Amino acid sequence: MSESTTTTRLVEGSEAFAQAMVGAGCRFFAGYPMTPFTEVLEHMAVALPWVGGVCINAESELEAVGMVWGAAAAGTRAATGSTGQGLSLMQESIAEAAIAGIGFVVLNMARGQGDYFQATRGGGHGDYRTPVLAPSGPAEVAGLVADAFDLAERWRNPVLVIGDYYMAHTWVDVQSSDDHTAPPPAPSWALDGSTGGTGRAKLVSPLGTTKQRDGVGYDLAAHYAHADEQRRAMEAGIEPRAEAIHTDDADVVLVAYGTMARYAEAVVSDRRSAGHAVGLLRPITLWPFPTAQVAEAADGSRTVAVYENNAGQMIDDVRLAVLGAAPVVGLNGYRTDSSAFGISPEVSVEQLTASVDELLEQL
Amino acid sequence: MTQRRPDELVILPSESAPTDAAIVADFTPDLIDVGEHHLCPGCGEPIAIRAVMDAIAFLGLAERAIAVFGIGCSTAFSNNLDVEVLQALHGRSPSVASGVSRVRPGLAVFTVQGDGDMANEGLQEVLHAAARGENIVCVMLNNGVFGETGGHLTVTTTIGQRTKNTIEGRNAADHGHPMRIAEMLAQIDGVGYVARGAVNDAGNVARTKRMMVDAFTAQQQGLGLSFVEVLTMCPTGWFIPTDEAPDYLAQTIAGTHGVGVLRSSLAASGSVPGPDEA
Numbered sequence: 001m002s003e004s005t006t007t008t009r010l011v012e013g014s015e016a017f018a019q020a021m022v023g024a025g026c027r028f029f030a031g032y033p034m035t036p037f038t039e040v041l042e043h044m045a046v047a048l049p050w051v052g053g054v055c056i057n058a059e060s061e062l063e064a065v066g067m068v069w070g071a072a073a074a075g076t077r078a079a080t081g082s083t084g085q086g087l088s089l090m091q092e093s094i095a096e097a098a099i100a101g102i103g104f105v106v107l108n109m110a111r112g113q114g115d116y117f118q119a120t121r122g123g124g125h126g127d128y129r130t131p132v133l134a135p136s137g138p139a140e141v142a143g144l145v146a147d148a149f150d151l152a153e154r155w156r157n158p159v160l161v162i163g164d165y166y167m168a169h170t171w172v173d174v175q176s177s178d179d180h181t182a183p184p185p186a187p188s189w190a191l192d193g194s195t196g197g198t199g200r201a202k203l204v205s206p207l208g209t210t211k212q213r214d215g216v217g218y219d220l221a222a223h224y225a226h227a228d229e230q231r232r233a234m235e236a237g238i239e240p241r242a243e244a245i246h247t248d249d250a251d252v253v254l255v256a257y258g259t260m261a262r263y264a265e266a267v268v269s270d271r272r273s274a275g276h277a278v279g280l281l282r283p284i285t286l287w288p289f290p291t292a293q294v295a296e297a298a299d300g301s302r303t304v305a306v307y308e309n310n311a312g313q314m315i316d317d318v319r320l321a322v323l324g325a326a327p328v329v330g331l332n333g334y335r336t337d338s339s340a341f342g343i344s345p346e347v348s349v350e351q352l353t354a355s356v357d358e359l360l361e362q363l
Numbered sequence: 364m365t366q367r368r369p370d371e372l373v374i375l376p377s378e379s380a381p382t383d384a385a386i387v388a389d390f391t392p393d394l395i396d397v398g399e400h401h402l403c404p405g406c407g408e409p410i411a412i413r414a415v416m417d418a419i420a421f422l423g424l425a426e427r428a429i430a431v432f433g434i435g436c437s438t439a440f441s442n443n444l445d446v447e448v449l450q451a452l453h454g455r456s457p458s459v460a461s462g463v464s465r466v467r468p469g470l471a472v473f474t475v476q477g478d479g480d481m482a483n484e485g486l487q488e489v490l491h492a493a494a495r496g497e498n499i500v501c502v503m504l505n506n507g508v509f510g511e512t513g514g515h516l517t518v519t520t521t522i523g524q525r526t527k528n529t530i531e532g533r534n535a536a537d538h539g540h541p542m543r544i545a546e547m548l549a550q551i552d553g554v555g556y557v558a559r560g561a562v563n564d565a566g567n568v569a570r571t572k573r574m575m576v577d578a579f580t581a582q583q584q585g586l587g588l589s590f591v592e593v594l595t596m597c598p599t600g601w602f603i604p605t606d607e608a609p610d611y612l613a614q615t616i617a618g619t620h621g622v623g624v625l626r627s628s629l630a631a632s633g634s635v636p637g638p639d640e641a
Contacts, residue, residue: 028465056495062455063491066452067462070449070451070460070462070463070466071462072462073459073463074467092452093455100450191429192429192447192470193426194426195447196425196426196427197394197445197446198426199445201445202447205448205449206450207441209442209450212442
């Protein structure tokens with residue numbers, strides 16, 4: 001095989017997500033167009049056939065996640081995606097896949113940050129969780145998408161990656177290699193038909209069924225107890241991740257994720273230059289939430305301000321982390337442009353600077 | 364395949380069995396693990412499942428088959444087969460099977476769903492899978508009711524049929540018209556084989572077994588989606604005595620849902636003798 005070459009290309013953020021998935025060994029993708037997810041689907045439709053993969057334009061999000069359920073159970077790294085509404089349609093399958101032990105990646109190219117609860121509280125029925133990774137921009141996408149596939153495989157659980165309109169449509173320099181990681185071999189539990197006729201044919205199911213020939217058939221108490229153990233092990237086994245910027249001595253600690261953290265980072269840098277003790281704690285894993293990191297950042301601060309593009313969702317997790325050690329205020333509100341795809345001009349460095357200055361004056 | 368010896372078999376007590384009855388041979392099909400089932404007396408679904416598994420065994424596909432099961436009474440067999448099984452959610456089997464088939468081309472991927480699962484909850488799934496020409500076999504066990512919930516109206520319920528939510532019988536004005544699923548699929552480019560069988564008598568069972576063999580043969584030849592609908596008895600959900608169910612099927616259900624091969628791309632020579640004809 002010829003030596004691989006790495007090139008730097010100017011690509012749309014959506015293409016960066018697609019490249020990251022293919023690079024991480026994803027060989028099956030199914031999706032249904034919806035702004036701002038559409039371009040990810042377009043790029044996957046182009047990219048996957050080149051590496052021997054399959055991309056299907058599903059008739060709806062219900063079928064997209066169903067197809068991924070099948071491909072993943074057959075041992076292929078698989079992903080789907082949409083925008084919040086589309087993920088709402090997928091929730092039954094995401095919830096049951098977590099119980100069935102079928103791992104795949106779901107991309108939410110969100111409109112604003114109104115889907116924080118949907119992502120971190122499960123979104124569907126039943127007692128399950130999904131790990132959630134939130135890049136703050138295309139530069140971080142490749143690493144986190146690869147991590148998402150690894151987590152999905154390791155924990156046999158759906159894993160969410162949250163992007164947004166801004167990330168989808170910002171053109172950025174991305175390092176790309178033509179040396180794609182070969183997909184890992186199919187896990188031993190995956191289906192390939194070969195155990196048929198042996199007396200030990202495999203069964204993959206969310207129903208808690210075991211082979212009737214073993215004399216049990218159903219034991220849902222054992223099934224849900226096992227699922228609970230798995231969920232706890234997953235929560236304990238995934239290291240919560242966050243980036244802390246100037247939080248050690250900060251009087252005001254901003255907490256923000258995704259695109260909103262980019263604004264906060266600019267404001268922190270600017271206010272620091274002006275001599276103000278402002279810091280930023282940016283959760284990278286939204287579940288498990290970086291509770292310890294938030295608590296540490298809040299320790300010694302005088303105000304914790306949660307900057308999010310919704311009516312106040314992540315603030316609940318921040319309050320649970322801070323546990324009253326400092327006042328927690330919300331710099332929130334759902335601020336979109338008139339299409340509701342993008343974000344409002346009110347979301348700006350100037351506006352956040354004004355809010356931060358107001359907090360500083362109140363100290 | 365290990366057959367159990369006759370002396371290992373348990374004779375279940377039955378009021379009608381002669382007291383000196385002896386089991387001389389186990390006719391549990393090779394690919395069904397446990398011969399007993401917990402579906403209602405007179406249910407047609409075990410016969411239909413047997414037809415599917417006999418076809419797989421006959422064609423030598425056991426080590427290349429993946430079954431995708433829906434949710435309904437027939438789910439009781441999802442953990443009782445000696446082929447690999449992937450359980451799907453209610454309505455979702457054709458998309459799940461599509462995903463399996465696309466990443467494992469060449470395998471004999473098939474779905475088993477009831478009419479409530481396939482035609483009510485997820486009708487668009489099988490239609491689009493057919494239009495995409497997914498190389499899978501889709502089996503719909505059609506008894507015209509939601510059997511597992513206790514006998515409720517589905518879209519295939521025939522006019523006049525009594526269900527728990529059409530207590531005086533289905534009438535079109537109040538409850539709409541039945542859909543003919545096999546006829547609908549037969550119109551779609553992308554299908555290789557479409558048939559409707561029944562398991563109400565020996566002749567129809569033999570025809571249905573032949574349909575299953577042809578459906579899997581078409582699938583193995585890459586002719587697109589194969590669809591076999593099987594009319595199955597549900598005396599419990601039809602609220603009639605068990606022994607009247609086969610005739611009820613013939614006289615009422617089959618009047619709306621006619622038995623036969625609706626479409627086949629199999630060359631005449633492509634069709635092989637069925638299990639009972641070889």
